[in-house]
Amino acid sequence: MSEETTVSTVPGPGDPLPRRSRRIRAYALTGGRTSTRHQLLVETLVSVPRYDPALSDALMPESRSLYERARTRCSIAELSVGLDLPLGVVRVLIGDLATQGAVFVHPTAHAYHHDTNVLERILDGLKRLPA
DSSP states (O other), rough: OOEEEEOOOOOTOSSSSSEEEEEEEHHHHHHOOOOOOOOOTOOOEOOOSSSSHHHHHSHEEEEEEHHHHHHHHOOHHHHHHHHHHHHHHHHHHHHHHHHTTEEEEEOOOOGTTHHHHHHHHHHHHHHHHHH
């Protein structure tokens, strides 16, 4: 997966030569940030609890795409692949959206790693799955 996003520009009727595409580096999309306050693993599910079209219109294009795609529950990995964005960028941008309350970060099994009751229930459920 590329660490940069390509934004193509289409030449207009008066342009004699096609313009070069601009490249937006991953660090420009995240403001140089590489971490987030949220535990966002590749399998972490996110969803939009209450869709707000005004918020969607106010977001930057990459964040808007993530917000729109998260209207149906999906994982961080699915967002990264579906929008062809680096995983680190998706984590930072989803973290920003979660901090704003725009997306809900569903807890993963990792969140319950100290709760033996939950882990035993997960193990029992896995044992009951058909082979």
